[in-house]
Every structure is written in structure tokens, then in C-alpha cells.
Amino acid sequence: MNASAKRMLLTGNHAVAWGARLARPKVVPVYPITPQTPVLELLTEFHAAGEFDAEMLTPESEHSVMAACIPASLAGVRVFTATASQGLMLMHELLHYASGARAPIVMANVNRTIASPWGFWPDQTDSLAQRDTGWIQFYVESAQEALDSVIQAFRIAERVFLPVMVNLDAFYVSHALEPVELPTQETVDAYLPPYAPEHFLDPARGESWGNVVSQELYCRHRRDIGEAMDRVPAIAAQADQEWQRRTGRGWGVMERYRCEGADLVITSLGSMCGTAREAVDALRAAGHAVGLLKLRLFRPLPLAALRAALAGVRDVLVLDRNFSPGAGGVLHQELRAALYGMQAAPRIHGLLAGVGGVNVPPQKIVELALAARSRKPAAEPVWANG
Amino acid sequence: MIFDKLDLPEDGVLCPGHAACPGCIDALSARHVLSTLGRDAVAVIPPSCMAIIAGAQPMSALRIPVYQPSLESSAAAASGLRRALDASGRQDTHVVVLAGDGGTYDIGLQCLSSAAERNENMLYVCFDNEGYMNTGAQKSSSTPHFARTGSTPAGKPSRKKNLIEIMVAHEIPYAATATAGFLPDLVRKVEKAKALRGMRLLVLLVPCLDGWGVPEDQGIKLARLAVESGVFPLYEVEDGSRYTLNAPQKSRPVRDYLRAQRRYAHLEEHEIEALQREVDTGWARLQRRARVAAAEITAAA
Numbered sequence: 001m002n003a004s005a006k007r008m009l010l011t012g013n014h015a016v017a018w019g020a021r022l023a024r025p026k027v028v029p030v031y032p033i034t035p036q037t038p039v040l041e042l043l044t045e046f047h048a049a050g051e052f053d054a055e056m057l058t059p060e061s062e063h064s065v066m067a068a069c070i071p072a073s074l075a076g077v078r079v080f081t082a083t084a085s086q087g088l089m090l091m092h093e094l095l096h097y098a099s100g101a102r103a104p105i106v107m108a109n110v111n112r113t114i115a116s117p118w119g120f121w122p123d124q125t126d127s128l129a130q131r132d133t134g135w136i137q138f139y140v141e142s143a144q145e146a147l148d149s150v151i152q153a154f155r156i157a158e159r160v161f162l163p164v165m166v167n168l169d170a171f172y173v174s175h176a177l178e179p180v181e182l183p184t185q186e187t188v189d190a191y192l193p194p195y196a197p198e199h200f201l202d203p204a205r206g207e208s209w210g211n212v213v214s215q216e217l218y219c220r221h222r223r224d225i226g227e228a229m230d231r232v233p234a235i236a237a238q239a240d241q242e243w244q245r246r247t248g249r250g251w252g253v254m255e256r257y258r259c260e261g262a263d264l265v266i267t268s269l270g271s272m273c274g275t276a277r278e279a280v281d282a283l284r285a286a287g288h289a290v291g292l293l294k295l296r297l298f299r300p301l302p303l304a305a306l307r308a309a310l311a312g313v314r315d316v317l318v319l320d321r322n323f324s325p326g327a328g329g330v331l332h333q334e335l336r337a338a339l340y341g342m343q344a345a346p347r348i349h350g351l352l353a354g355v356g357g358v359n360v361p362p363q364k365i366v367e368l369a370l371a372a373r374s375r376k377p378a379a380e381p382v383w384a385n386g
Numbered sequence: 387m388i389f390d391k392l393d394l395p396e397d398g399v400l401c402p403g404h405a406a407c408p409g410c411i412d413a414l415s416a417r418h419v420l421s422t423l424g425r426d427a428v429a430v431i432p433p434s435c436m437a438i439i440a441g442a443q444p445m446s447a448l449r450i451p452v453y454q455p456s457l458e459s460s461a462a463a464a465s466g467l468r469r470a471l472d473a474s475g476r477q478d479t480h481v482v483v484l485a486g487d488g489g490t491y492d493i494g495l496q497c498l499s500s501a502a503e504r505n506e507n508m509l510y511v512c513f514d515n516e517g518y519m520n521t522g523a524q525k526s527s528s529t530p531h532f533a534r535t536g537s538t539p540a541g542k543p544s545r546k547k548n549l550i551e552i553m554v555a556h557e558i559p560y561a562a563t564a565t566a567g568f569l570p571d572l573v574r575k576v577e578k579a580k581a582l583r584g585m586r587l588l589v590l591l592v593p594c595l596d597g598w599g600v601p602e603d604q605g606i607k608l609a610r611l612a613v614e615s616g617v618f619p620l621y622e623v624e625d626g627s628r629y630t631l632n633a634p635q636k637s638r639p640v641r642d643y644l645r646a647q648r649r650y651a652h653l654e655e656h657e658i659e660a661l662q663r664e665v666d667t668g669w670a671r672l673q674r675r676a677r678v679a680a681a682e683i684t685a686a687a
Contacts, residue, residue, distance in 0.1 A: 026470065026473035026474070027466060027469045027470050027473055029465075029466060029469075054473070055469035055470070055472055055473045057465055057466070057469055057504065057506075058504075059462055059465065059497065059500045059501075059504075060496060060497065060499070060500035060503075061496065061497070061500075063458075063459065063462070063497075064459060064461075064462035064465075064496075064497045064500060065462075067455055067456065067459030067462035067463045067466065067497065068462050068463060068465050068466025068467075068469070069466055070455070070463065070466065071430070071453045071455065071463045071464075071466050071467040071470070072466035072467060072469060072470035073470075074453060074467075075428075075467055075470035075471060075474065076470070076474065077470045077473050077474060079466075079470075093456060094456060094459070097455075097456055201428055201451045201453055201467065202428075202451060203425055203426050203427060203428060203450055203451060203479060205451070206446075206449060206450065206451055207451055208440075208443070208446050208448075208451050208452040208453065208454075209452075209453055209454065210443075210452070210453055210454025210455070211431075211437055211440055211441065211442060211443050211446070211452065211454050212437070212442045212443065213442065213443045214442070217443065217444075
């Protein structure tokens with residue numbers, strides 16, 4: 001606990017905006033979309049009040065937002081933006097472009113259903129569908145975690161030259177008010193020194209980016225991105241530990257909650273973990289050895305840590321608030337792939353729970369956990385709200 | 387015939403050994419745009435003939451940094467770059483977009499409109515060869531009426547989009563047409579644009595030798611015919627209202643321009659007449675606007 005830190009009542013969105021402000025980005029292109037808009041509004045208020053020294057630009061689309069982010073970052077300055085849902089979909093092409101350009105942009109994404117039909121509800125299909133774009137992805141559970149993650153994200157991005165997406169669920173996190181501890185500017189400045197890359201677009205240097213390359217150069221470039229990704233779990237863990245040392249708060253690349261001796265572990269992303277925590281408490285109180293593994297870093301998937309965390313567990317229950325038609329839940333697929341070939345691998349039960357923002361209360365998770373223990377996992381997707 | 391050597395700035399920003407097609411005046415146009423703009427500049431070049439000319443990584447035909455954005459995002463990318471340079475205290479460094487007509491009139495128009503609305507500080511140069519020439523000559527919305535392309539084998543059924551008028555409607559500080567066929571005029575316009583701030587647009591007509599069906603040594607000749615026939619009038623518009631028609635003005639029939647190109651070889655007489663009427667109407671409209679602008683300046687004085 002930092003004695004000089006200030007406590008405020010903030011929504012997840014406003015916590016994100018505060019995190020961005022404290023990280024001192026120099027360029028912030030941003031476009032409004034429900035439920036991300038309060039991030040944009042608070043940043044423009046900071047800017048208008050002279051408290052946020054960044055170039056803000058408000059182009060006509062999220063596509064242009066990301067198009068502006070990339071060369072701004074390549075010009076050697078820190079860049080932040082935020083979006084949600086359709087906005088992220090519209091950026092898709094340029095998400096690949098950004099990681100290809102090794103631009104350490106940080107973007108908050110508020111997870112919201114993707115159309116059609118139109119909806120505004122918490123659902124993580126938007127960002128999970130971007131898993132192959134070369135962006136590091138975090139999923140957060142609370143406003144405090146959102147603020148801390150935005151700041152940590154810059155530190156990680158600028159170490160590996162890859163963009164980072166911090167995902168927070170629509171409304172459950174984006175709009176819920178929570179007490180949040182604001183670190184002091186001095187704390188953040190000491191943790192996050194000014195961005196000063198070795199290479200940047202500058203007439204005095206003449207370095208360029210983006211024109212055509214040979215097959216060999218392209219392949220080498222992809223391998224470099226892969227190697228940078230491989231370094232992320234350790235760098236993210238280190239960034240988190242350093243943050244914890246300075247603020248007293250650490251989140252881990254994953255969190256194991258009451259997993260001691262658990263024969264069943266519930267796994268999920270984002271706000272669902274908050275609900276699952278209550279279910280775990282209820283199950284433990286009733287004498288069941290059940291724990292929660294909250295996956296905070298989804299890309300890259302921390303394979304070694306996942307395998308270690310789930311070794312010896314009989315059943316894993318994956319709760320997916322997303323849907324990939326024809327395949328099922330994305331996290332379910334990812335976990336099956338991650339644990340495949342592991343000795344005495346856990347049985348992995350995949351449940352589509354809360355797709356489209358359908359409510360999943362703690363009692364529902366208790367029922368799903370108890371049912372999973374006495375059932376063989378199905379190969380096909382299973383709908384929890386059948 | 388005796389030629390005077392043109393006295394134009396030559397800063398060597400575009401290097402020899404670039405990959406332009408033999409005889410293409412895209413390279414000549416870029417050479418003078420870049421030389422006039424100087425070395426304190428960063429170029430944004432989307433996929434286009436100009437990207438080919440700029441060359442493959444890790445080499446570059448330009449002595450200034452080049453960022454290649456996606457085809458549809460030049461003006462947005464240039465905006466982000468501009469703001470980053472501003473944030474770094476580099477307000478005097480020019481951001482120049484060198485884009486084709488496909489990347490400007492078509493897929494890049496949305497973000498160009500947005501950058502113009504914000505009056506972002508950049509020079510946007512459209513190398514207009516009236517089609518997707520880098521992919522083998524398909525029509526763009528800049529392709530003129532009746533012209534044959536790979537995607538309009540019977541001739542394009544609709545007219546060329548008027549980009550200058552669209553941008554003038556945004557009331558940007560400066561919009562002008564120019565061509566390497568009249569280099570001193572082109573260089574003067576780059577110099578004028580260079581001295582201004584905010585969104586500045588130059589549309590340069592670049593005959594595509596292969597796409598239009600023109601001999602290799604006729605690029606300049608055709609650019610001049612386009613101007614002299616009134617098909618591509620040289621003019622400039624300041625602050626969305628002050629129109630000025632530049633010399634040379636319309637002095638010969640459209641037929642002279644058309645018959646020099648294979649893309650119009652199929653035209654029938656009534657189509658040639660229709661094109662002449664379109665050009666005459668457009669020319670008369672420009673003259674009216676230039677007269678109104680001149681009258682307003684006189685009245686204000």
C-alpha cells in the first residue's frame with residue numbers, strides 16, 4: 001500500500017482513463033462506441049483541463065484510429081487508444097498491421113457482443129476473435145485491475161515491441177463503480193520511464209517501414225514476432241512483480257484462487273472470475289475441493305504455467321463467455337490444446353456460459369461444477385444456459 | 387526546336403535506380419515534389435505505383451523516411467504521424483502523402499475527408515493515373531467516362547469523380563491540379579503548398595503508358611494534351627473559394643487527346659462529342675468560379 005496514493009470511486013472505464021493519463025501517452029487517437037465512450041470522454045476532459053498532455057485526434061472511424069496509432073508509435077512516441085466490439089472488428093486488418101510494425105500501442109477494449117443482431121452485452125468473442133493478430137491480451141476482473149493493467153501494459157509492450165490489448169467486460173467492469181487506488185504520478189513515472197526506442201521515423205535517420213519484403217525477410221520477421229511473444233509471460237510476470245513492489249498490488253499472469261488440493265478447477269476470463277470466486281467459496285463451505293484459475297494473460301497463453309497450475313487436477317471446468325460457431329468456446333479449445341499430451345491430463349469440461357451477456361449467477365456455477373465432476377467431458381460445445 | 391533548361395530545385399531526394407516503368411512520369415513528378423519539399427519530411431506511401439518506385443525493403447529509392455500504410459488509410463496514418471511529430475517538437479517537419487487515385491478517390495476517401503475536416507497539417511499528393519494501374523489497369527472512380535480498362539472492357543459507363551471539388555467543399559487551405567507536363571507550374575504549386583499549413587492537396591495527372599495505351603516516349607506529350615484540351619484543367623483553389631485558372635488554358639479539341647490513347651480507340655463519334663460537351667461544361671463552370679473569385683477579391687479591395 002502506497003501511503004500517498006489516493007482512493008477514488010471509479011468505473012472500469014474511468015479507471016482505464018486514469019491509467020492512460022498516468023502513463024503519459026503522447027498521441028491518443030480515439031473513436032466513441034458504447035460501452036467504451038466514458039474512456040474517451042474522461043480523457044478529453046483531462047485534455048481540456050490541461051491535465052493530459054497528449055495529441056488527441058478523433059477520426060471518422062476506429063479503422064482510422066488504428067491507422068493513426070501505428071505510424072505515431074513508429075515515430076517514437078507512446079500511443080494509447082480504446083475501443084469495443086464493432087470498433088475492434090473494424091480495426092481487425094490493422095491489428096495485424098500494428099504487431100507487424102512492432103508498434104507497442106496499448107489499447108483498452110471493452111468486451112461487447114458483436115452484431116448482427118445488435119447488442120450491447122458483455123461477451124468476449126470480439127477480442128478472442130483477434131487471438132491471431134499478434135497482440136498481447138489481458139483480461140481483467142475489476143476497475144483496479146484495469147487501471148493497473150493499462151500501466152503495466154505499456155511497460156510490457158515497450159520491452160518486446162508488441163501491442164497490448166487490455167480487455168474489460170461491458171458493464172460488469174466498464175460501468176460498475178468500485179473503490180480504486182490511484183497511484184501517484186511519481187510512482188508511475190518511476191515504474192514507466194519515457195518511451196525512447198532505438199529506431200523511429202525521423203528525417204535525420206532515414207529509416208522506413210512497411211514496403212515489400214522477400215519471402216525470407218517476411219518469414220524471419222514473423223519468427224521475430226514469435227520470439228518476442230515467447231518472452232512475454234516472464235516479462236509480464238516481472239512487470240507485475242515490480243508493480244506489486246511499488247504499489248502493493250500484483251495480479252499475476254494467472255491467479256490460483258483456493259486451488260489447494262482441488263480436484264476440480266474452474267477456469268475463465270474477466271468478470272466471470274469474480275462470480276466464480278463466490279461459487280468456489282460456496283463449494284468450499286459445503287466441503288467440495290474446488291478452486292478457480294483466473295487466466296489474466298491470454299495471449300501469449302502461458303503454457304508452462306498453465307500446465308504446472310493444473311497438474312494433478314482431475315477436472316477442469318472452462319466457462320466461455322464467447323462463441324466460435326462450429327468449434328465452441330475459445331478458451332475451451334485453447335486449454336485442450338495447451339494440456340494435450342500432458343501426463344495424467346485433467347478432464348476438460350467446456351461450457352458456453354453467459355454468451356451474449358446472459359446472466360450467470362454464482363449458484364449456476366455451483367450447479368455446473370457439481371455436474372461436471374460426475375460427468376465425462378463432451379467433445380462438442382455444451383451450452384450452460386440450455 | 388530549342389529547349390531552355392528549366393531552373394528547378396533539385397535535392398536528389400528520389401534516387402536513381404528506382405523501379406518505375408521506363409518513360410513513366412510518375413517518377414519525374416515525385417522527383418520534383420520531393421526536391422521542392424526538401425529533406426525535412428516524412429513520406430506516407432500506400433500500396434501503389436509509387437510504393438513500387440520507392441522500392442523493396444531493406445532498400446529505398448527515397449532519402450527521407452517512408453511509412454507504408456494500408457491502401458485505405460493514408461490520410462489517417464499521416465494524421466497519426468503528424469501528431470507524433472508535433473508531440474516531439476517537430477512541427478516544421480513535413481508530412482507528405484504520395485498516393486495513387488485508387489487509394490485516394492476510392493478506398494482512402496473516407497479517411498481523407500476526415501483528415502480534411504480536422505484540417506490536419508499535411509501535403510497530400512495524389513498521383514492520378516486514372517485507374518488501378520499497379521494491378522494491371524482496372525477502373526477506379528477516377529477513370530474517365532468511356533475509358534476502357536481491365537474491369538470496364540466496353541468502356542466505363544460513368545464519369546470521373548471530381549476529387550478537387552470534394553476537397554474544396556471541405557474548405558481546405560489549398561487544393562490544386564498539376565502535371566509534370568508543365569513542370570514550372572507543378573513546382574510553383576508545391577512551393578505554395580509547402581509554405582501553407584493545414585490540409586493541402588495536389589492532384590497530379592500521370593498518364594499510365596501501359597494502362598492507357600501510350601508509347602513510352604509520350605508521357606509528357608499526353609499530359610500536355612490533357613491540359614490543352616481542357617480534359618485536365620490546371621487550377622488551384624484556396625480556402626474553398628478562391629479559384630484561379632492557370633496557364634495554359636483550353637485551346638484544342640478533346641479529340642486530339644483521345645486519339646493518342648488505346649483506351650479510347652473504341653470510341654464512336656457520338657461518344658467523342660459527348661466527352662467534348664462534358665469538358666466544355668466543366669470548363670465553363672471553372673471559368674465562372676474563377677470570375678466570381680476575382681470579383682470578390684476586387685470588391686474586397
